[in-house]
Amino acid sequence: MKLAARKVLSALPVGALLVGFGIVGCTPPAEVKVPPYQPPTSTPSTDLKNVPVGMSGCLAAACHGAPARELLEGKRDKNSWQGSGSCWAAVDPHTAAYSLLTDHPHRPVKVTAKHIMALYAPGTEATDDARCVACHTNPALATPERFNDPHARALRTEGVSCESCHGSAGGWVSEHTSWKGDRKEVCAKFGMVPLYDLGERALACMGCHVGSPADPKRGLPVRDMNHDMIAAGHPRLNFDFAEYTRRLPVHWEEKDRAANRPRALNPAKVWLVGRVAHAEAACRLLADRAERARQGTPRSPWPELAEYNCASCHHDLRPADEDGTHWRRDLAYLDGRPPGQPPWQTIWPMTPAAGIGAPKRNDAPLKSVIVLMEARRWPAPVQVEKVVNPMITKLQAGLRETVGLSDEEAVSRVKIVLPAGAPQVPEWDSAVQLFFATAALERARNPAPSDVPKEFGQILGAFRSENWKEVTENLNAIRVIQKARP
Numbered sequence: 001m002k003l004a005a006r007k008v009l010s011a012l013p014v015g016a017l018l019v020g021f022g023i024v025g026c027t028p029p030a031e032v033k034v035p036p037y038q039p040p041t042s043t044p045s046t047d048l049k050n051v052p053v054g055m056s057g058c059l060a061a062a063c064h065g066a067p068a069r070e071l072l073e074g075k076r077d078k079n080s081w082q083g084s085g086s087c088w089a090a091v092d093p094h095t096a097a098y099s100l101l102t103d104h105p106h107r108p109v110k111v112t113a114k115h116i117m118a119l120y121a122p123g124t125e126a127t128d129d130a131r132c133v134a135c136h137t138n139p140a141l142a143t144p145e146r147f148n149d150p151h152a153r154a155l156r157t158e159g160v161s162c163e164s165c166h167g168s169a170g171g172w173v174s175e176h177t178s179w180k181g182d183r184k185e186v187c188a189k190f191g192m193v194p195l196y197d198l199g200e201r202a203l204a205c206m207g208c209h210v211g212s213p214a215d216p217k218r219g220l221p222v223r224d225m226n227h228d229m230i231a232a233g234h235p236r237l238n239f240d241f242a243e244y245t246r247r248l249p250v251h252w253e254e255k256d257r258a259a260n261r262p263r264a265l266n267p268a269k270v271w272l273v274g275r276v277a278h279a280e281a282a283c284r285l286l287a288d289r290a291e292r293a294r295q296g297t298p299r300s301p302w303p304e305l306a307e308y309n310c311a312s313c314h315h316d317l318r319p320a321d322e323d324g325t326h327w328r329r330d331l332a333y334l335d336g337r338p339p340g341q342p343p344w345q346t347i348w349p350m351t352p353a354a355g356i357g358a359p360k361r362n363d364a365p366l367k368s369v370i371v372l373m374e375a376r377r378w379p380a381p382v383q384v385e386k387v388v389n390p391m392i393t394k395l396q397a398g399l400r401e402t403v404g405l406s407d408e409e410a411v412s413r414v415k416i417v418l419p420a421g422a423p424q425v426p427e428w429d430s431a432v433q434l435f436f437a438t439a440a441l442e443r444a445r446n447p448a449p450s451d452v453p454k455e456f457g458q459i460l461g462a463f464r465s466e467n468w469k470e471v472t473e474n475l476n477a478i479r480v481i482q483k484a485r486p
């Protein structure tokens with residue numbers, strides 16, 4: 001196997017790790033072009049629930065299209081909602097999402113859609129392939145029923161706009177200005193996604209940033225970044241809820257909607273919630289991949305290689321590192337797995353990566369799935385469905401519980417799940433997971449910039465220069481410092 005893949009892999013943590021401890025940089029206010037408002041012609045009712053209507057209405061000046069200057073300067077208050085849409089239009093990375101599928105991406109890319117499609121589906125434009133469109137715009141516009149509808153086609157160019165996260169607005173666009181009563185019930189009734197709930201928010205992001213099965217009830221298609229697409233050149237999806245949340249320009253005032261008061265998110269809690277939600281999203285996708293493979297759905301390969309640790313197959317064939325060892329023969333890496341079987345999902349943060357959450361795989365919360373996926377023979381799809389579906393139910397309950405934790409409880413849980421001593425980090429993905437966890441814990445302290453251990457800066461450099469020794473040394477030093485704190 002060529003080492004080109006190693007480049008693909010190593011580019012990832014660097015891309016994902018452009019973290020610092022400052023506030024997310026908001027570029028100066030740009031002029032926002034607001035499309036003309038078209039008042040809804042029919043009275044939206046629950047008949048239009050989950051029907052996409054596009055964002056032009058949202059961006060009207062009297063709605064969410066007021067100047068976003070204050071939001072862009074990081075000031076938020078009870079009137080922030082007025083500039084939410086303008087803030088999105090001015091600085092949100094999701095505005096470029098659809099353009100990435102065209103010949104004119106709105107940001108520099110390493111690999112173009114044309115290049116990916118030449119290998120993945122020769123002769124098809126990415127904008128005509130529902131599998132691509134599903135994540136690069138409001139997914140509801142990419143269902144088989146809507147795919148060729150000219151109106152849907154036009155709306156898709158908005159990219160990942162309001163309805164992609166808040167839910168297709170047909171059912172709620174008129175009513176939502178005067179809602180009263182229990183927010184959760186109202187959202188469910190009209191089809192708005194309850195993004196104020198941290199667990200629901202994480203799952204909404206992960207629909208695209210991890211992938212998800214089709215959801216016919218909400219009118220959403222399958223979203224699946226599989227190994228075929230990755231091998232054709234699509235970047236592997238890296239996602240850490242805490243880090244991506246931090247990087248998303250915030251166009252709202254963070255609120256406890258039940259108590260109707262502002263709240264501040266604790267970064268360690270965001271990380272913990274993200275971790276559980278991530279496991280749920282990954283298991284849902286796995287169960288769906290298995291089901292599609294069992295039913296013989298076209299282009300649903302099995303085993304799906306993107307479920308496994310990339311580096312276990314795409315690796316350097318050096319016999320040993322300078323000191324005579326090799327990470328793949330390290331017992332910490334094997335961790336009781338049969339030699340020759342790649343580990344499942346080190347990229348998702350719920351496996352025993354670097355001992356996070358469980359010192360041994362036998363204690364891992366996802367043990368039954370791990371043992372099956374890492375068995376000597378690839379498990380049959382039907383076996384996978386049997387084991388993964390009960391796990392999803394368990395994780396759903398776990399997510400509710402985690403969302404309900406107080407900040408203090410969440411912080412102490414994060415401290416508990418991190419390795420007690422200096423971590424024995426077996427490979428890159430685990431190191432990245434561990435780094436995100438330590439960074440979230442650090443941010444939860446809200447330190448002054450001068451109070452952040454210098455190792456955080458050093459480790460970023462080490463990740464970028466692929467210096468494994470420095471990565472592990474800095475991780476160890478960070479854990480020692482964090483543990484010594486009261």
Ligand code: HEC
Pocket residue numbers: 100101108109110111112113114116117120126129131132133134135136207208209210211212223224225229234235237238
């Ligand atoms: C499961 C969701 C998903 C699917 C399916 C998907 N993409 Fe993406 N794509 C993303 C995300 C998320 C990113 C941004 C990755 C990041 O920065 O974390 C992205 C990034 C890209 C980029 C930018 C690459 C670069 O070098 O920066 C291109 C081009 C692209 N996608 C094209 C495609 C094409 C073509 C398809 C269909 C073959 C496709 N996408 C399918 C989610 C998806």
Ligand code: HEC
Pocket residue numbers: 055058059064077078079080081082084085086088089094160161162163164165166194195196197201251252253254255257
């Ligand atoms: C990437 C996902 C995403 C996209 C895209 C998105 N939002 Fe949001 N939005 C959020 C999240 C998360 C919240 C916080 C939800 C909460 O606390 O209830 C939010 C909150 C809001 C709020 C509440 C503001 C407040 O201070 O009370 C408004 C209004 C809003 N968004 C409008 C929009 C509009 C208009 C668009 C499109 C132009 C849009 N959003 C696009 C994720 C998104």
Ligand code: HEC
Pocket residue numbers: 015093094096097100107134135136137138139160164165201204205206207208209244245247248
């Ligand atoms: C409908 C699909 C979809 C949903 C839902 C979604 N995203 Fe994205 N997201 C994308 C795509 C596609 C890109 C790539 C855009 C680009 O890089 O230009 C992206 C890019 C991003 C980026 C920029 C990444 C980078 O490398 O700079 C951040 C940060 C982000 N998303 C966070 C979130 C968060 C947080 C949520 C949930 C509140 C969310 N996204 C929900 C599809 C989605």
Ligand code: HEC
Pocket residue numbers: 001002003004005008009227230231232233236305306307308309310311312313314342
């Ligand atoms: C079980 C083994 C296995 C796993 C795990 C695996 N791959 Fe692959 N991958 C392969 C094989 C086999 C090929 C085809 C190689 C060839 O044709 O030379 C391939 C091809 C590729 C290619 C195209 C290689 C090239 O040189 O053009 C890329 C990129 C790639 N994989 C990335 C990934 C990523 C990213 C992951 C993790 C999400 C991953 N792979 C997981 C076995 C694997």
